[in-house]
Amino acid sequence: MSLHPHPLFLLNKSSPDPSQLMVLVRIAAKLYEAMGMKRSTRSRSESMSKSRHDHVDGGCRGGESIAIDQNYISWLKEHPSALSSFHHMINASKGKQIVVFLDYDGTLSPIVSDPERAFMSDEMRAAVHDVSNCFPTAIISGRSLKKVFDFVKLNEVYYSGSHGMETMGPPPKNKSYDSKYHQRSFDNEGNEVIIFQPALDFLPAVRKISSELTERMKNIQGVMIEDNKFCLSVHYRHVKDEDYGRVEEEVQLMLVNNPDFHMTRGNKVLEIRPSIQWNKGDALKYLLDTLGFQNSHDVFPIYIGDDRTDEDAFKVLRERGGYPIIVSSTPRETMALHSLRNPLEVQSFLVRLSRWGFDSPTTSHPQ
Numbered sequence: 001m002s003l004h005p006h007p008l009f010l011l012n013k014s015s016p017d018p019s020q021l022m023v024l025v026r027i028a029a030k031l032y033e034a035m036g037m038k039r040s041t042r043s044r045s046e047s048m049s050k051s052r053h054d055h056v057d058g059g060c061r062g063g064e065s066i067a068i069d070q071n072y073i074s075w076l077k078e079h080p081s082a083l084s085s086f087h088h089m090i091n092a093s094k095g096k097q098i099v100v101f102l103d104y105d106g107t108l109s110p111i112v113s114d115p116e117r118a119f120m121s122d123e124m125r126a127a128v129h130d131v132s133n134c135f136p137t138a139i140i141s142g143r144s145l146k147k148v149f150d151f152v153k154l155n156e157v158y159y160s161g162s163h164g165m166e167t168m169g170p171p172p173k174n175k176s177y178d179s180k181y182h183q184r185s186f187d188n189e190g191n192e193v194i195i196f197q198p199a200l201d202f203l204p205a206v207r208k209i210s211s212e213l214t215e216r217m218k219n220i221q222g223v224m225i226e227d228n229k230f231c232l233s234v235h236y237r238h239v240k241d242e243d244y245g246r247v248e249e250e251v252q253l254m255l256v257n258n259p260d261f262h263m264t265r266g267n268k269v270l271e272i273r274p275s276i277q278w279n280k281g282d283a284l285k286y287l288l289d290t291l292g293f294q295n296s297h298d299v300f301p302i303y304i305g306d307d308r309t310d311e312d313a314f315k316v317l318r319e320r321g322g323y324p325i326i327v328s329s330t331p332r333e334t335m336a337l338h339s340l341r342n343p344l345e346v347q348s349f350l351v352r353l354s355r356w357g358f359d360s361p362t363t364s365h366p367q
């Protein structure tokens with residue numbers, strides 16, 4: 001399957017063309033079919049009312065254009081919408097404890113050009129809050145633990161930062177984790193928590209690379225080095241095309257001088273990370289263990305994310321019989337089994353999940 005979408009056309013609400021509209025109607029019908037939806041027999045006003053209350057539609061909001069292409073329709077058949085499959089998911093979770101894992105950027109917040117301003121909306125915060133009141137909930141992000149907490153600001157949620165290299169959770173019951181990397185602390189409500197930092201030995205080297213890289217890149221306009229404690233994110237979204245080569249050269253030079261580190265690529269970002277066998281999937285397993293859900297027969301983990309680094313968590317969920325959901329509006333190769341198009345659909349999904357949780361108190365799990 002091609003990873004590059006080939007939009008048949010873009011249709012803007014403000015400039016409808018009758019011939020394009022007919023094509024759109026036919027394609028939309030196929031799209032609904034692929035999403036497992038029947039054609040609605042409700043009146044338009046009923047549909048709009050339901051949409052306002054039940055479902056946040058990610059498309060055609062405020063003049064936003066909607067792109068529909070055949071590749072996406074085919075991909076959607078393989079990765080059905082988690083909204084249209086909601087009842088199937090609930091049936092699959094019967095008798096098990098739902099545990100919710102969420103990425104942050106691009107999942108709970110929109111991708112923005114300034115990474116310091118990737119704020120989540122109040123509505124999304126309320127949705128995460130409500131879900132965390134029903135089910136154990138954790139956010140696993142590439143940001144530092146402190147930064148992701150400062151964005152989310154919810155005490156009821158567990159956090160894992162630096163791609164899982166800094167995880168805050170209850171004291172672990174499983175003795176297989178090296179206590180040397182456990183730091184005892186207290187959360188904002190005075191509860192004892194443990195911060196697990198499996199890459200702690202690398203911290204002095206990360207600090208050194210950070211200061212050297214900042215010095216060496218100070219003359220490259222537009223580059224931004226984000227310190228995420230155990231990994232460094234070099235954002236080049238605002239760097240001129242002709243200067244990009246210098247950015248990558250400097251990063252590569254750091255890797256030559258620090259062979260215990262490696263580079264990964266993201267959306268307009270290069271990341272320098274310690275080369276340890278630990279990723280978001282490991283952080284997910286660690287949190288399940290510390291939360292008391294070692295037995296995969298008793299737990300139904302849901303993970304929602306949009307990054308390449310989330311694939312490690314999707315892989316774990318496929319092995320454990322969980323529910324991996326990718327956030328994407330274009331076809332992508334992924335280990336996820338289900339999809340949501342954007343953070344607005346994530347919000348809809350979380351709202352629906354918490355409503356179900358509140359209505360089914362025997363299956364929810366207040367913390």
Ligand SMILES: [Mg+2]
Nearest residue numbers: 103105106307
């Ligand atoms: Mg993300």
